[in-house]
Amino acid sequence: xxxxxxxxxxxxxxxxxxxxxxxxxxxxxxxxxxxxxxxxxxxxxxxxxxxxxxxxxxxxxxxxxxxxxxxxxxxxxxxxxxxxxxxxxxxxxxxxxxxxxxxxxxxxxxxxxxxxxxxxxxxxxxxxxxxxxxxxxxxxxxxxxxxxxxxxxxxxxxxxxxxxxxxxxxxxxxxxxxxxxxxxxxxxxxxxxxxxxxxxxxxxxxxxxxxxxxxxxxxxxxxxxxxxxxxxxxxxxxxxxxxxxxxxxxxxxxxxxxxxxxxxxxxxxxxxxxxxxxxxxxxxxxxxxxxxxxxxxxxxxxx
Numbered sequence: 001x002x003x004x005x006x007x008x009x010x011x012x013x014x015x016x017x018x019x020x021x022x023x024x025x026x027x028x029x030x031x032x033x034x035x036x037x038x039x040x041x042x043x044x045x046x047x048x049x050x051x052x053x054x055x056x057x058x059x060x061x062x063x064x065x066x067x068x069x070x071x072x073x074x075x076x077x078x079x080x081x082x083x084x085x086x087x088x089x090x091x092x093x094x095x096x097x098x099x100x101x102x103x104x105x106x107x108x109x110x111x112x113x114x115x116x117x118x119x120x121x122x123x124x125x126x127x128x129x130x131x132x133x134x135x136x137x138x139x140x141x142x143x144x145x146x147x148x149x150x151x152x153x154x155x156x157x158x159x160x161x162x163x164x165x166x167x168x169x170x171x172x173x174x175x176x177x178x179x180x181x182x183x184x185x186x187x188x189x190x191x192x193x194x195x196x197x198x199x200x201x202x203x204x205x206x207x208x209x210x211x212x213x214x215x216x217x218x219x220x221x222x223x224x225x226x227x228x229x230x231x232x233x234x235x236x237x238x239x240x241x242x243x244x245x246x247x248x249x250x251x252x253x254x255x256x257x258x259x260x261x262x263x264x265x266x267x268x269x270x271x272x273x274x275x276x277x278x279x280x281x282x283x284x285x286x287x288x289x290x291x292x293x294x295x296x297x298x299x300x301x302x303x
Contacts, residue, residue: 038144040154040170040178040191045214047151051300052215053079053095054207054256055088056249057200058223059182060268062087063108063275067282068221068260069101075293077219081151083210085199088221089154089179090136093172096150097140105279107139113270121185129177129186137173145172153213154179155199155206159188164202166209167191204245205259207252217300220256222249223282229266258296260286 053072055065065088084092094104115135118127145152146169153168154175167175178189178196188195203209205222224245230238253259262285264278286293 034171034174038171040145040167040175042153042166043169046146047080049081049151049210049214049216051077051079051217051219052081052083052210052213053077053092054205054210054218054220055082055084055092055095056205056220056222056224057086057088057198057245058204058268059087060270060274061223061225061264061278062091064223064262064264064278064282065091065221066101066104066108067279067284068262068286069095069104070283071286071290071293072219073101075290075297077293077297079150079219081153081210081213081215083153083155083206083213084179085155085203085206086180086182088205088223089176089199090132093136093145093148093152093154093176094139096145096148096152097143097172098149099139108275108279109272111270111275126184127186129181129189132180132186133171133173133177135173136176137171140172143172145169145175148172153206153209155203155209156181156189156196157199157201159195159197162202164199164206164209165194165196166212168213200245203248203252205249205252207256207259211255218256219258219296220253220260222259222261223264224249224261225266226261226263229263231266234266257300258293260289260293262286 082092082096091104099107116132118131121127140148145167151168153166156165156167156178158165174191178191179199181189181197183197188197204224205220207218207220210218225242227242227246230242262282264281
């Protein structure tokens with residue numbers, strides 16, 4: 001894993017890392033370069049799944065997951081499995097590694113816009129997503145998905161047939177990179193001869209995937225924008241994307257025991273003020289539903 005002198009500021013560190021990756025681009029790591037045990041894949045359940053936490057897509061809106069997690073933790077929710085799509089996969093991987101909501105909040109304060117960018121993106125081109133992969137692998141201590149404290153499943157879109165793919169074993173960073181590969185910002189990610197892209201395309205809030213893995217009780221968090229918050233004059237492509245996402249979430253929502261959908265506004269950002277604001281809004285929303293959360297958790301425990 002690459003290391004940089006502590007004196008480097010975040011921007012210089014990202015630029016240095018991007019230049020290094022570009023220089024080695026003909027030899028950039030793909031799944032074919034990994035030992036077979038590290039290649040992301042899906043296998044038979046390794047443990048019984050009584051409860052699952054599902055974290056949805058949304059790019060920078062994913063900071064809101066942290067606010068909801070703070071309240072769920074206080075209510076005593078400890079999932080056996082975390083299932084995430086796109087940014088939900090990233091937050092889910094860090095959470096499954098043992099970083100609780102408070103530590104995630106502190107980590108979020110140290111991030112910058114350049115943390116997840118590759119050099120081509122500074123020039124308006126699509127990136128490889130390697131910066132995302134490296135960030136996640138470093139944050140989880142280089143552990144594979146099956147080595148994390150909580151079970152993890154990552155959702156991606158298989159490009160060949162636009163079907164849902166699940167990964168629950170192998171390199172954590174590479175799986176999250178595939179799940180986060182937004183088609184307009186990142187190149188598709190190759191894993192075992194297949195190309196994958198953003199999990200948001202097939203399942204923004206992958207509730208059915210959690211059920212498929214045997215979860216008997218599912219808490220899901222949707223951080224997408226409310227349609228009623230759409231301001232006038234936004235591009236039609238945005239409206240169409242939001243409508244597609246809303247249809248997909250609505251189709252899976254009945255299979256969740258509890259679905260939390262904080263209203264954090266429409267436009268997303270990445271600066272410190274935005275991060276603090278959406279974490280706070282999501283936390284206040286969840287606290288406003290604390291009684292419902294506790295009732296659902298009691299019911300989820302069963303007799």
